Amino acid sequence: MRWNIDSFQSDQVGDGLIISPLNCKAERVEALPVGIRRCSIFDPQFYLPKSQKGKLATYPFFPATRCEGLATSDLEKIMEHCAEECVRFQVDSDFEYVVIPTRYLDALPSNYLQQLDEQIVNPFLEAVRAVGSDKPVLLTVIAKAIQVTDSDQRDALLNWITGKDDIDGVYLILENARLTKQIKDADFLAGALKIIHALKLNDLRVVVGYNSTEGILYSIAGPDAVAMGCFENLRAFSSRRFDTTRIHSRSPQPRLYSPKLLQWIEYAYIEALRERYSGWESLFGESPYTSLMFRPDFAWNSRRPELYRHYFFVFSDQVRTLADPLSERQRQVEAMVDEALGFFDTIQQAGIYPDEDSDGSHLPPWIGAMENYNRHLKELGL
Amino acid sequence: MSFRTEDEMSSRFLEALVPKIERLGAWYLREIDSGIGIPDYLLVITSGRAISYIVGVELKLRNWRRGLLQAFRYRNFTNEAYVVIDRDHIEPALANRQHFLRAGIGLASFDEGGVFEIHVVASPGKPFSKLLAERITVRVSEALSDFDWDPEMTSYEFVRTNSRRRSLIGFREYLAKDALSTFEAIKV
Numbered sequence: 423m424r425w426n427i428d429s430f431q432s433d434q435v436g437d438g439l440i441i442s443p444l445n446c447k448a449e450r451v452e453a454l455p456v457g458i459r460r461c462s463i464f465d466p467q468f469y470l471p472k473s474q475k476g477k478l479a480t481y482p483f484f485p486a487t488r489c490e491g492l493a494t495s496d497l498e499k500i501m502e503h504c505a506e507e508c509v510r511f512q513v514d515s516d517f518e519y520v521v522i523p524t525r526y527l528d529a530l531p532s533n534y535l536q537q538l539d540e541q542i543v544n545p546f547l548e549a550v551r552a553v554g555s556d557k558p559v560l561l562t563v564i565a566k567a568i569q570v571t572d573s574d575q576r577d578a579l580l581n582w583i584t585g586k587d588d589i590d591g592v593y594l595i596l597e598n599a600r601l602t603k604q605i606k607d608a609d610f611l612a613g614a615l616k617i618i619h620a621l622k623l624n625d626l627r628v629v630v631g632y633n634s635t636e637g638i639l640y641s642i643a644g645p646d647a648v649a650m651g652c653f654e655n656l657r658a659f660s661s662r663r664f665d666t667t668r669i670h671s672r673s674p675q676p677r678l679y680s681p682k683l684l685q686w687i688e689y690a691y692i693e694a695l696r697e698r699y700s701g702w703e704s705l706f707g708e709s710p711y712t713s714l715m716f717r718p719d720f721a722w723n724s725r726r727p728e729l730y731r732h733y734f735f736v737f738s739d740q741v742r743t744l745a746d747p748l749s750e751r752q753r754q755v756e757a758m759v760d761e762a763l764g765f766f767d768t769i770q771q772a773g774i775y776p777d778e779d780s781d782g783s784h785l786p787p788w789i790g791a792m793e794n795y796n797r798h799l800k801e802l803g804l
Numbered sequence: 805m806s807f808r809t810e811d812e813m814s815s816r817f818l819e820a821l822v823p824k825i826e827r828l829g830a831w832y833l834r835e836i837d838s839g840i841g842i843p844d845y846l847l848v849i850t851s852g853r854a855i856s857y858i859v860g861v862e863l864k865l866r867n868w869r870r871g872l873l874q875a876f877r878y879r880n881f882t883n884e885a886y887v888v889i890d891r892d893h894i895e896p897a898l899a900n901r902q903h904f905l906r907a908g909i910g911l912a913s914f915d916e917g918g919v920f921e922i923h924v925v926a927s928p929g930k931p932f933s934k935l936l937a938e939r940i941t942v943r944v945s946e947a948l949s950d951f952d953w954d955p956e957m958t959s960y961e962f963v964r965t966n967s968r969r970r971s972l973i974g975f976r977e978y979l980a981k982d983a984l985s986t987f988e989a990i991k992v
Contacts, residue, residue, distance in 0.1 A: 693932035
């Protein structure tokens with residue numbers, strides 16, 4: 423959190439922050455400068471309402487805090503109070519939006535949208551009316567992979583969202599469970615573009631949460647914001663992050679973001695690049711942190727702030743160069759992908775063989791997704 | 805006949821090559837966690853009470869590409885690295901030998917009869933990463949201390965000793981009787 427605030431304030435990175443109650447006590451959120459709160463989004467994180475992980479307990483409106491020993495059947499009973507306090511907290515704190523949270527469900531029972539309405543969405547919409555705020559309202563939506571790739575399920579989800587007159591936009595989370603660090607499923611990426619595009623056609627604001635580099639690809643569908651997370655578990659949504667029963671896993675290998683490669687490169691390849699690839703430093707862009715990290719004695723560790731502040735710095739720069747209109751932006755992203763694939767080719771020519779989490783194998787699916795998305799636009803007559 | 809599992813291949817590999825490795829005066833260490841991967845074997849040459857040379861070995865039944873990617877990572881903390889593939893499945897790897905040559909990673913085959921052949925000789929060099937080489941040195945030293953080996957140096961020194969060239973030739977001579985001729989034939 424501190425790094426994100428420092429990056430936002432000192433490095434002028436990004437347009438705002440997403441505040442995570444899991445990681446930040448309520449009193450600390452309230453103490454943030456008003457200038458930060460006004461351009462930031464508070465994500466209430468009701469994903470696992472029974473969770474007592476991290477700092478969630480410091481929020482009196484969090485369901486498990488409100489009701490000790492919370493059972494799922496209690497949700498509807500307590501939600502009216504939770505919703506009103508949560509909305510009031512966001513309004514009083516002067517955040518940019520009022521965010522309606524959502525629950526995470528492992529499976530999708532046939533009535534789950536109705537369940538969400540009854541347990542969370544309707545009580546929150548009531549609370550927004552009761553509090554009388556004029557702040558725009560974002561509805562948190564987790565789209566599971568099947569809802570992203572299957573056109574019928576996608577339409578059902580979009581119909582549900584666009585049927586809500588009282589919301590101004592969506593805090594969209596595209597869940598893609600995978601074993602690789604990057605999304606390599608062209609159908610999923612194309613489906614994500616179609617969802618963002620459909621929401622924009624319906625005049626809704628779209629903030630896409632929990633992105634890795636695919637945030638750049640998503641930008642061609644015109645979202646209002648793409649969130650960039652620092653740690654790996656903030657660059658891909660997983661409910662495990664909120665789960666107290668989760669077994670502690672080994673820290674990930676440190677990685678450094680390369681804007682030219684559109685990839686996070688594991689530190690195990692940095693020294694090989696230094697030895698074999700002329701001009702290797704330029705692959706990583708320029709930030710105030712590179713000179714320290716490129717020292718041969720730099721102690722790589724996945725918790726070093728320099729890795730993430732560098733990422734924020736160069737990725738933010740990359741996003742700011744994205745062009746308008748969207749057709750021009752797509753050409754620009756296509757060129758970025760072509761250039762990155764060209765760099766990966768020269769890296770292999772130089773005798774460097776990164777594995778599937780540091781190579782360019784996620785980029786051909788970006789091309790496939792853009793082709794699929796273009797066909798979709800053509801079918802819509804756009 | 806092919807090996808059925810990597811464990812079977814590994815056991816046979818040890819039976820066939822340990823005597824040669826021991827004659828060379830080298831140590832072999834199985835599955836030492838480097839922090840970025842676990843090589844099937846590390847062959848370690850010591851010079852006095854210092855580590856002077858490390859070779860990483862990755863055994864694969866057939867997946868040459870996976871082996872190449874793993875062995876390439878081992879070059880962060882070894883002087884050379886080899887992929888050893890079941891001889892019955894070596895052809896696809898040989899058809900892609902240019903990748904091994906380009907990466908400087910050695911390619912060898914091994915069969916149930918204990919025949920070991922080096923097809924591409926690894927390019928020797930300092931480990932890519934000082935940090936990871938220092939880390940493996942500590943772990944290797946700890947492992948060797950179980951054999952009453954008392955390390956003098958637990959740092960990056962093994963890449964700087966003068967015994968490197970002698971050790972390298974020794975490995976080729978001992979591990980495969982025709983390794984040097986293979987080496988000359990492909991003119992690396």
